[in-house]
């Protein structure tokens with residue numbers, strides 16, 4: 001919901017404000033570029049104006065631009081605003097106009113803030129709230145309704161940000177993902193299986209500014225075309241957050257290796273496969289200048305993810321393995337998957353065969369694992385990675 005006359009979207013970016021001037025400016029540039037790409041991807045137009053600690057998008061489609069900003073990494077919140085003179089009269093008029101158009105029953109509240117030196121305006125923020133509140137009250141009465149105020153749980157919340165030269169009046173603060181603008185960190189390889197967890201993990205790295213290079217390891221008879229298609233469609237859902245970035249999926253055909261490992265290893269099977277996948281990811285990372293690998297693992301969620309097993313799988317690569325889900329409960333990961341739009345694709349029935357053994361090791365030692373896994377496991381990983389397919393994804 002936005003003011004009927006809104007022609008500007010105010011975009012806030014929380015964490016950038018604490019950076020040094022130089023870093024902040026670079027990150028703001030990146031954020032403005034990413035927001036521009038997001039608008040283009042959605043067929044929206046708008047002039048992006050940069051001001052200290054804020055971006056302003058001047059647009060004739062404020063609702064859709066607000067939604068686009070709220071999907072852009074680095075944005076903490078966005079509001080479609082009407083801009084008025086920083087006088088009590090002008091603010092009251094704007095508040096009353098919004099109330100007349102947007103009131104739909106229930107209590108209201110006015111929340112005002114004033115930025116800048118205290119003597120800049122001949123009124124305080126509390127004056128805006130009380131005088132503005134009275135104007136809203138009258139506006140609701142003029143509709144033949146009975147107004148009520150509830151500062152804690154209003155149905156209609158009206159906001160005012162009053163600055164030296166102008167005041168912004170709005171009725172929604174839409175939360176963005178927060179984090180940092182995409183592209184402000186070096187890329188990482190994302191091992192994406194298409195399950196619930198790994199797309200969420202990749203999204204979390206993107207949220208902190210790191211572009212991802214998705215890698216899917218095709219398990220052959222243990223996976224199949226549906227499993228592969230599922231992984232690709234979860235990446236397509238992630239790509240909606242990253243217009244202008246290449247999220248092509250690197251599909252590595254590992255059917256023979258998986259079959260071999262499944263036949264020759266029992267309780268250590270999954271750990272050898274995970275190490276194989278990390279080695280595949282490292283090969284792709286080296287080619288693309290990526291500086292880490294992200295997986296969807298969470299401590300103890302599966303037998304291959306006990307704290308002991310995570311330690312032995314890590315030893316397969318010299319790159320850092322990022323596990324942003326590490327301490328998250330499954331329910332929280334699933335909620336986030338729903339919020340970011342990957343859940344639906346992740347839960348398509350992929351009809352794959354179970355590769356996990358009935359009695360998996362939960363406390364593996366590196367010595368035992370090295371002795372059991374094929375001697376040339378990492379050479380095989382490099383060879384499979386070399387012959388991979390790259391599946392383009394539209395963003």
Ligand SMILES: Nc1ncnc2c1ncn2[C@@H]1O[C@H](COP(=O)(O)OP(=O)(O)OP(=O)(O)O)[C@@H](O)[C@H]1O
Pocket residue numbers: 190191192193194195196197198199215216217218219277294295296297302
């Ligand atoms: N076929 C695969 N291709 C790429 N990465 C994979 C694949 N299978 C597993 N991984 C990586 O290893 C992690 C742990 O594997 P696990 O077997 O728990 O995955 P999953 O349950 O199939 O999927 P998810 O972890 O995404 O829910 C995954 O989160 C993912 O990062």
